[in-house]
Amino acid sequence: MIGLKFYSYEYLLNKIDQSNTITYVTGGFLLLIIIVSLFKYYKNRQDSKYRELAIIMILGIFLLIGIQVSDYQSNSISANQYKSSIEFIEGVSEKLNIDKKHIYINSEASIENSFLKIDDNYYRVISNGKKGDYLLEKIELVEPIVEKVEVKR
Template sequence: MTFYTLQYLQNHRDVNQILLYVLGGLGAIILVVALWLYLKNRFETKYRDLSIIMVLLMLLLFGLNYSTLEQHKSQSLSSAQVEPFLRSVAREKGIKVADVAINSTTLTDGSIVKIKNKYYRVALSTDRSSYTLERTHVIAKKITVKKGA
């Protein structure tokens, strides 16, 4: 069973966003260079062909990224709820946020929270504005905690 700390969740989200921006920016730069070379040397068709290929590749990349972006946006909204939840649990128990971990990247009813060496099941209200922690025991012997770097 894998648990995630607040620092890991924050770093993981930032890396995914940076990767999407870098890929989009790199594709846009290649497209601009190919179009500039084509306009400079109109008689050489290799630049025109390269420009067309890059436009098609960028359209494909934007289509894939749009789908991923919509999925990422809904996942970010769900994972954004985890951060205040972990802070609230740490404040309630009087411990550091680094000592609290959750077994899911999104806040769901029935998630398991690891507080130091104890485990609690989360029961959320219907509007997700309150929660109850119920002591539980984990059967899984292999437990890893992913901490942010």
């Protein structure tokens, strides 16, 4: 049987806030190597291996910057999609006077053709594409296999 994944409000918020620590650590490491190699090169100008190492690390930094720009653009698109789901959950929470922690959505990015799980009830989202303009239709799932995706703490 195929199950449905429902994502919590906190999980969606966390997806936006995730930072790419590996990239920052790698960039810091490359910067440290550049500083050390330039220091050693200026200390002993006869030894060109440190100058070459610094040049290689500077090229590595430029490569890392290029990768970061590309990642930033794709992460920005993803963040906008997550924000639409977050804003939708906030709107449903406000209109139904329900705590956001009780609302789960089965789509991380879009509310189109998505389902909501509010406590033990399930709803189909019918949207006409306008922001904040939607209809919730209560549905019954037969023997639902539901997985709640929460923030890992």
